[in-house]
Amino acid sequence: MLPKSILNGVAGLIALSATIVLGVAVTNTDAKAANFEGKRIQIIVPFNEGGGTDSYSRFLQQYMQKYLPGNPRILVINKPGAGGILGTNHFQQRATKDGTWVMAISTSVMANYMLGDPRIKFDLKDYIPIILSPRSSLVYVRKDLGLQKIKTLKGKMQKLRSTPVEKLVFGGKTPTSAGLQYRLGLSLLGVEVKSVWGMKGNGPMALAFERGEFLVNYDNSLSFLNNRQKLLEDGIAVPIYTLGIVDGKGKAQRDPTWPDVPSYFEAYEALHGKKPSGPGFEAWLALMQMSSGMNKSWNLPAGTPKDIVEAWRTAARKMLKDPDFVKKRDKILGKYPQTIGDEAVAIRDTALTLSPKARGFLEQYVKVRYGITLGK
Secondary structure, eight states: OOOOOHHHHHHHHHHTTTTOTTBSSSOOOOOOOOOOOOEEEEEEESSSSSSHHHHHHHHHHHHHHHHHHHHHHHHHHHHOOOHHHHHHHHHHHHHSSSOOEEEEEEHHHHHHHHHTTTTOOOOOOSEEEEEEEEEOOEEEEHHHHHHGGOHHHHHHHHHHTSOOOTTTTESSOTTSSSSHHHHHHHTTTTTEEEEEEEOSHHHHHHHHHHHOOSSSEEHHHHHHHHHHHHHHHTOOEEEEEEOOOTTTTSSSSOOOOOOTSOBHHHHHHHHHHHOOOSSHHHHHHHHHHHHHSSSSSEETTTOOHHHHHHHHHHHHHHHHHHHHHHHHHHHHHTOOOOOSTTHHHHHHHTOOOOOOOHHHHHHHHHHHHHOOOOOO
């Protein structure tokens, strides 16, 4: 069972999501005032093409064009840099409040925000969510390490932790973006890596892994399944664990996308012989809740009129009922429930909040390893 403070947060998220059936909110009032006929709408994706947030946005794009009033033209605009900060700063500075600008937010943006990166010029809690999409992630290594030859999970973890740091090259966007939770998770398993920061997205990271420059990598479950499957087929990538998911009772479960792959919770217990606990684990779990509970989302700028907000949310509700969308959704959204409406606000605010104990641990962790002082 997870710590009570964490369990309460998880239960809150699950309780809120319980009001959603296949991502369709209870309230379903059509907006009548807003009309986007003849308009051009920009979806700002703060990462390169080919990554998880880009694929997610391009999938939603086609259906939202169909259901937004006036059938406007929707363009996905990629503005990568600084773990999503540059693109989000651009949105903050340029976005108008007429519904023609939408911000695609992912784990990296939230992590940088929550940990106080000084380059941030936006406040995520001011944004208005349209749709919120959770998903878990997969951690994998190159076959060069030989873990595929070891039968037990404990043996795999022992082999990984005994590998020299210089050999375990690991990449990410910034030390305070999404890569932090994976880096921290490995440390809690006694696995230290040589970190290479400055990567512009999961696409470039996967290419570096494929070339053999990285021996350890991560990707969200669906992005890997849809875009990196050949790495598995060719035997280059060896899955180690997923982040897993946590149910309403606080019980850790495997990611439904990868039912045969152990969760992080299983890897920890196999190695240490006990369930995960302590401040380090609470810090990791806080980051995991953020990335899994609110992995991707579309958002409008603060101050957007209510009729425009409801027009977007109504279009999203209609999208989730579209037969073609229903047929294809598992490939992009998986089996995770989608949240539309004000319920997403509460989930987001919970996901962006770190307990003092967890924050204190993270402050020490990044200070020692990267010489970074977290913002307040």
